[in-house]
Amino acid sequence: xxxxxxxxxxxxxxxxxxxxxxxxxxxxxxxxxxxxxxxxxxxxxxxxxxxxxxxxxxxxxxxxxxxxxxxxxxxxxxxxxxxxxxxxxxxxxxxxxxxxxxxxxxxxxxxxxxxxxx
Numbered sequence: 001x002x003x004x005x006x007x008x009x010x011x012x013x014x015x016x017x018x019x020x021x022x023x024x025x026x027x028x029x030x031x032x033x034x035x036x037x038x039x040x041x042x043x044x045x046x047x048x049x050x051x052x053x054x055x056x057x058x059x060x061x062x063x064x065x066x067x068x069x070x071x072x073x074x075x076x077x078x079x080x081x082x083x084x085x086x087x088x089x090x091x092x093x094x095x096x097x098x099x100x101x102x103x104x105x106x107x108x109x110x111x112x113x114x115x116x117x118x
Contacts, residue, residue, distance in 0.1 A: 013097030020094045021045050029079070029091040029111065029118075031104055038072045038103055040079045040111075042091060052086055054079035072103040076110020083116055090117045 003011070022028030022045040032039040039055040054061070056071050064074045083091070091111075098104045112118065 009097035011097075016094060016097065020092050022092060026090050026092055027051055027088060028094050029116070030094045031096045031098065031107055033096070033098055033103055036068075038068070038075055038107060040075055040107060042079065042083055042088060051088065052079060052082045054082060069103050069106040072106040073110035073113075076107040076112075077114040080111045080114020080116045084114070089115065093118045 020028055022043045024044050024046060027042045027044045030041045030043055032041075037056045039057075040053065041050045042052040043050050054075050056062070056064075056075055058078070061071070061074055061078055064071050083089075093108060095104050100108070108118070
């Protein structure tokens, strides 16, 4: 019997996290994708704190209409805007075990448009 989809994702996620570590100079941009929503956090792993977060459930983003990929792009721009305001310009991207495709890629592209460097 094979692994379930979530077990495979967690295995990949652990493999990514061995390499990706957020420092105060270059925090980690972590992505979580549910069936309906998408969430992004910028995390400093040394202090264990979330510095900035954005999601498709935020009040200002809940009015955005369009496909899930278009909403993910808006979330990427929003997190980049908040990050730049708090003095963060470079991040390490953590795709969270998801393929770099579709909504995850859209979020990353939106964050780059907003001024974040990966």
